[in-house]
Amino acid sequence: MSVIALARSKRRFTYWRVLRALYRLLLLLLVAAGSIIFIMPFAWMVSTSFKSSDEVLRFPPVWIPQTLHFENYTIPWHRLPFPTYYKNTLIVVIFNLIGTVLSSSIVAYGFARLRFRGRSWLFLLVLSTMMLPSQVTLVPTYYLFAKLGWVNSLRPLIIPVYFGSAFNIFLLRQFFMTISTELDDAAKIDGCGFFSIYWRIILPLARPALGVIAIFQFTYDWNDFFNALIYLNSPKNFTIALGLRTLQSTMLYTPMQHIMAMTLVAILPVLLVFVIAQRYFIQGIVITGIKG
Amino acid sequence: MASPFWVRQNVSVAGASTAAQAIGAARKRPRALSMRAREEIAGYLCIMPWLIGFLIFTAGAMLFSLGLVFFKTDLLTGFKWVGLGNIRKMATDPLFHKSLGVTSYYSFATVPLSLAIGLLIALGLNQNLFAQGLWRTLYYLPSVTSGIAVAMLWMWIFHPDVGLLNQALRLIGIQGPRWLYSEQWAIPAFIIMGTWGAGGNMLLYLAGLQSIPTHLYEAARIDGAGSIRCFFSITLPMLSPTIFFNLVMGIIGSFQVFTQALVMTQGGPNNATLTIMLYLYRKGFEQFQFGYASAIAWALFCIILLLTLLVFRSSALWVYYEGEVRK
Structure with a gap:
C-alpha cells in the first residue's frame, strides 16, 4: 500500500517537474524575444560606433561592419577633455545621490506617516510643481541663480536637489505607505520617537525603493543636458551630457560613428552602476503569486 | 475638504x-x-x-x-498689460485646439499601454529565471539610451519603404502605413515609441513586488489559495500604490510630450503631431510671445492638475495602503 502510494506520488512529482521546467523555458524564451525589441537602439549604437563613414550612410543600414573601426573611439576622445567632463559629472552625481536619498526620504516620511494640518493640500502642491513645463519657469529661475552668483558653477545642478525632488518624494511616499504601521506602534511603545522610526524602521524596509530613486537620480543627472547647457558656460565645468552635445555642434563637425562611440562611452558608467546596483536592491526571490 | x-x-x-x-x-x-x-x-x-x-x-x-x-511680452523690450487677452486668444486659436486633441490622443493611449506592459515585464522578470540580472538590464536599456541615437533609430524603424517595422509587416502580408509621414499614423507611431520606454515603470514594479512581505503569500497558501487567487488578492492590491504612482507620473509626463515631436516630425504632417508643448515652444522660443506661451503652459497645468485630482479622488476605490495613517 505504502509502496504504491509512494510510486504514485513520485510519478506525479515527475510530471510536475516536467511541467514546471516547460513553463520556465517558455517564460525564458518569451523574455528573451521581448528583450530584442528593447535592446535594439543599444545594439544599433554599438554597431554604428564601429562602422566606416561609408557604411554609416548606407540605407537600409548594415548591422555588422566589415572591419571594426576602433579609431572611432580614440579620435573623438582626444578632441575634447573627456576626463574633465567625467570628473564634473561624478561630482554632481555623488553629491546628488546623497542629497536626494536623505532629503526626499525625510519629506516623504512626513507626508506618508505623520498627520498634520494641510497635509493633503501641501502634498498636492508638491505634485503640482511637476505639472508646469520647465520652459516657462526657466527665465526667472535663471535670474535667481544669476543673482545668487551660481551661474557657471555646478551649484545650480546640485543644491536644489538637497531640498528634495517632487518625483522622488512622491515615489517614496507611495512605498512608505505600504509598510505596515504595526512596526511603528511597537517602536513607539519601546519609546522610539518619530525620527528613530524613520531611521530604524522605514529606511531599512524601503531599501528597494531607495535603490530605485538612486538609479533614477543617477540616470537623470548623467544624461541631464538641459540644465547643464543653461547654467554652465566655461568648458572646464562641462558635464558629460554637455560634452557630447559639444561634439555634435555644427562648429565642430563630427561624423555619426564618432558621436555614437562617445555616447556609448558616456552611458557605460550608468549601465555598470545599474548592473551592480540591481543585484542589491532587487534580489532574486520569487514572491509573486504566479510561482508554479 | x-x-x-x-x-x-x-x-x-x-x-x-x-x-x-x-x-x-x-x-x-x-x-x-x-x-x-x-x-x-x-x-x-x-x-x-x-x-x-x-x-x-x-x-x-x-x-x-x-x-x-x-x-x-518678449521679456526684453517691455511688458504690455493685456488682461485676459491671451486667454481669449487661446479660446479661439484653432492650432491650440488641435494641439489639445493631439496630446490627449497620445496620452490616453500611451499611459494605459505602458502601465500594462511595464507590469507584464516586471511580473515575468520577477520569476526565477536564468540570468535574471541580464534580462533586467536589457529591458532597462531604453531608459538609459536617449537623445539623438534613439530618435534616429526610430526614424529608420518607421521608414515607410525600407523601415524595419514595415518589412516585418510585409512578411506577414500586410502593407504597412507611412507612419511618420501619414497624418493618421504619426501619433500611433509616437504611442509605440512611448510604450517602448516602459522600462522605468518596470523597475518600479519590480521594487514594489520586492516590498510585498512574503508572509502574506505563506498565509494565503496555508489557507489554500491558488496562484491566480494570490495574484489578485495579494500582488495586485499590494502593488496598487506603485500602479497609482506610475499612472499619475504617466499623465504628468505624457501631457508634456515634446522631444519626439520637435526632433522627428517638427509637428507635421499637417500638424498631426503638434503637441501642446511643441506649440508652447514655438510661441515662446521661436516667436517670442512669452505671455501667450505662459497662458498655454498654465492651461496645460490646469488640465494635468484636473486629471491628477480625478485620479486621487478615485484612489480610495482601488489603491490599498497597508500602512495608511488615517485611523
Missing part, C-alpha cells in the same frame, strides 16, 4: 487616548505636549526641507510665469 477630514481624525484620536491620558494626567499634563501635537510638529519638521526649497527656488518662478499670462 481638508478641514472636516481633520476634525474627524482629531476626535477619534482624542477618544482613543482618553484612558491613557486619565492615568498620566495628574503628573504629566502641564508640561508634556500631547502625542498628537508632537506628531504635528514632527510632520512640519520633516517636510521643512521641501517647503524651504519650494519657497526659494520654485514658488517665485511659478508666480512670475502666472503673472506673464496677463501680459504681451
